[in-house]
Amino acid sequence: MRLSRLSVSNFRGVREFAITDASSLPIAVLTGSNGAGKSSILEILAFVGRASGLGKNVIGPYGSHAEVEASFTLNDREFEILDMECRDKLGRPAEKKGEYSRRAIIGEGKNRQISGSEELEVAFSPEFRASHPFSVMTLIDSTQIFQLKNSPRISLGAPFNPQATVKSHSGWNHPAVDTEGYLASLDYESMLANREGAGGEDAFAGISEQFRKVTGRILLRPSSKRTTGSSYISVALPNGHHHGLEGLSSGQRVALGLLCLGHYLKTTGGIVLLDEPEAHLHASLHVPLLNAFRDLTSSSQAVMVTHSREIVAALPPRCIIEVHRDSGKGNQAHRPSAPYGVSAAVGHGAADDMLMDFQLVVEGKYDEDDLLSLFPDEISHARIVKAGNSHEVMGHHRSLAASLNRLPWLCLRDRDLMPKEETQRLSSEYSNLHIWPRRAIESMLLHxxxxxxxxxxxxxxxxxxxxxxxxxxxxxxxxxxxxxxxxxxxxxxxxxxxxxxxxxxxxxxxxxxxxxxxxxxxxxxxxxxxxxxxxxxxxxxxxxxxxxxxxxxxxxxxxxxxxxxxxxxxxxxxxxxxxxxxxxxxxxxxxxxxxxxxxxxxx
Structure with missing residues (x-):
């Protein structure tokens, strides 16, 4: 199942938000400035998908009620499963449609009016979702740190069942609420498959290897604690020491939880709503963990709110939805076009246009540090592109001048030993070029x-x-x-x-x-x-x-x-x-x- 369309009006600070054609996106990213309403959009989407309730004071200042309508698509396998359930619950076959919609009108107090497709009512029912996770929508907010108690129990309800088979294994614990149980279930399934000679993916080993690449730590296979009769997962550190899952830092817990959640989506389907998943992570981990949600099947989708330049820059423009603050001028959702911002030759993409105030092209690798020493406030709002030398700075100027870039920009280069006449000529011909009046930036300090x-x-x-x-x-x-x-x-x-x-x-x-x-x-x-x-x-x-x-x-x-x-x-x-x-x-x-x-x- 995937979200295909969403429209929201008068919900908290969101006056009007609407997107279409989202079903083709395995990952949809909402970005933009603080206060634009990105998290509110996830909140009301989770409400429509029965992933969570609503908080207080959700009706915005633009009317007497809030309204949301969401549409979803099903692939052929999902439709066949839902069709059988509809025959049983509704007494009729499911109607084959391109998409199925659900609408909610939210008034004061507990006044809620829900309408829409009966097929979705069945799909979002607790009974159906319990056995068919492709219809499950999961909300992970920015405060969730994947609590790890490290007493994992697999979904069969026991640490180990010697009579079990792969076929009888009923599924995995959901990683969002039981990360250690999910890992134990993966290991258990692999053990059963090896015993039967079935082979296939060793998912526990795969997640352990991904975790090692991200954190430098290795997840060890679950082992038994004979004194308590429970199981235990250890983590091996680079120095040879071990500790339990409960010893991981908050950032490491988030990393492990996201890796497990990405694997779960690829395997079972469903929609996950991630609100600022980078909140507890170093910037160097943003893209490696984003990769856990790549290559999702048609049964799964991730909708993400982020302020991470790294995440936005790593995705194609079609996956990006920029949420503007309300200006009273219509839809707050804006989709970047293919040549969004500057051309790829300049070295940046949609992320930089959305999250920075202007772009500054400089020559060398140390120029950014020098400029931050000079004007830290101004430069901290700039997307810095290091061209390499003065010749490349001029090439960037030509590319930027010919592009559809809407982000303000400036190219900065040394004068070197150019005569004054040549400096004046370049400054007049290249309108967004600043040439230091002396040989280099350090020359300006000889004052x-x-x-x-x-x-x-x-x-x-x-x-x-x-x-x-x-x-x-x-x-x-x-x-x-x-x-x-x-x-x-x-x-x-x-x-x-x-x-x-x-x-x-x-x-x-x-x-x-x-x-x-x-x-x-x-x-x-x-x-x-x-x-x-x-x-x-x-x-x-x-x-x-x-x-x-x-x-x-x-x-x-x-x-x-x-x-x-x-x-x-x-x-x-x-x-x-x-x-x-x-x-x-x-x-x-x-x-x-x-x-x-x-x-x-x-x-």
Whole structure:
């Protein structure tokens, strides 16, 4: 059984919510901002499916009653089973339909009006659900931690029955209410199958292996406690020690419960409603545990509420339903289209568009840490994409500009050693590009007021702004040669580019051409370096702070002053102060902050 359509109106904070064509989705994920009504939608769906009751004050402010209508589909096997039950209970065969609907009108007090398909009334009856779990809907809320008592008893009602057979085994304990019993039942079934030579899946071993991959711990087979006559499941730790299931942390209990629940759905069918299953889990576990609910059969479905970027990003857009806060403008459910947000080439998908305020493309792997030191509040709301280098940043800009992206975005790159004219040209041609006014982000920290303030307030080292500038210049002048050689290297590559493989018919020809390029580069090196030294010398007086390698200069500054233990600590202190104190913030950093502020304001 699967949910195919759902409409909700005036239930708690949900004014209007409606989805269709959900029966094709093995997993349907509701995401969006807090207060949009996602958990309320699960609550009323569980009520319609007789998985739970309703709390108090459920009628919203938009009318005198709340209303919900849900439709479900059955596969052929499920219909045949329900048909036999309808003949017995209703005195007639079940009517074959594409979907079966159930409607509830909820008034004040205990006023409930339930109507709809008689077939669903039979399917949701306690008697039918007890023997046919495909019609069972299970709600797992965000507070449930899968309690483990570790005295497992299988569904036959005894720890072990030597006369039992696989055929006589009546089923498994439900993992949502008896996780350890479910595991014991799986192990028991495997034991019976081995005794009869039936073979097949060893489900206990499969879950144990999944649990090991997720947590590093191994579930051991149930064993008997002779003193009490009960069974017991142990967990083996990486250090060789053992403890019982009751010794698992809350996150490990959730992980084990979800693994068992995923297996149960695949085996028996049914619908599970998961409200923020990631609540007790580290982000690294979100996707591995989501995988437990992949490849569900047509008898099963998972409907999930989540705030996890990892979970949403791991699913195709068709599985995502974004729930908007009520704006009085119709349906709060929004389905992302195929090109939702930016193209896949940029490296993110629906999750980032829904759960973050804007996207920021940067060059290197350390840029995110630097920017978080500068502006932690602003950057914490950004989806950071690490392009790899300045060339890739420009490629991302072109992709984003040509996409259907509705998330505000900005590309950030170093100036490197570009002339001012080239920087101005790129800034005018690429409207969402920010280029640091100096060579790199660290160059922005070479600001005398900032350095003077950090030295004084952090360690009590008093140095005037003019003295800082003189010291920086003294340390920068010996680095002029590095600038000339860097420029010379770029010029040499431009003058003598590497040959392209497609221009040659054989590898030996390509190798000989490459060797000639290296010979030409070596011959031209001294002359090109000398030319660049002269050019740098001409620019140095006015542009030395723009040209010098800031990483080397910061190391030299720390080595000279020995104010901080390491130059990385100096850099961190400068970043933090530049973000906190506008009075000493470098102008280029303030310009970047204003752009971030405008991005967030445009959301």
């Amino acid at each position: 005398p007021p900032l350095i003077s303030s950090v030295f004084l307030t952090t360690v009590g080292y008093k140095i005037l702004e003019g003295e800082v500038e003189e010291l920086l210049r003294e340390l920068a002048d010996p680095l002029m040669g590095e600038v000339a050689e860097t420029l010379a290297h770029a010029e040499i590559n431009r003058m003598h580019p590497q040959p392209r493989r497609t221009d040659f018919s054989s590898v030996p020809e390509l190798n000989r051409a490459s060797a000639r390029v290296h010979e030409n580069r070596a011959s031209a090196w001294e002359e090109v370096v000398a030319t660049q030294r002269d050019l740098v010398q001409d620019r140095w007086e006015e542009e030395w702070l723009d040209l010098v390698d800031p990483k080397i200069l910061l190391r030299s500054l720390q080595g000279k002053t020995k104010v901080f233990g390491r130059h990385q600590f100096l850099k961190k202190a400068l970043m933090t102060r530049a973000g906190q104190d506008q009075q000493v913030r470098p102008p280029g950093v303030e310009e970047f902050r204003i752009k971030l502020e405008r991005l967030r304001a445009s959301v």
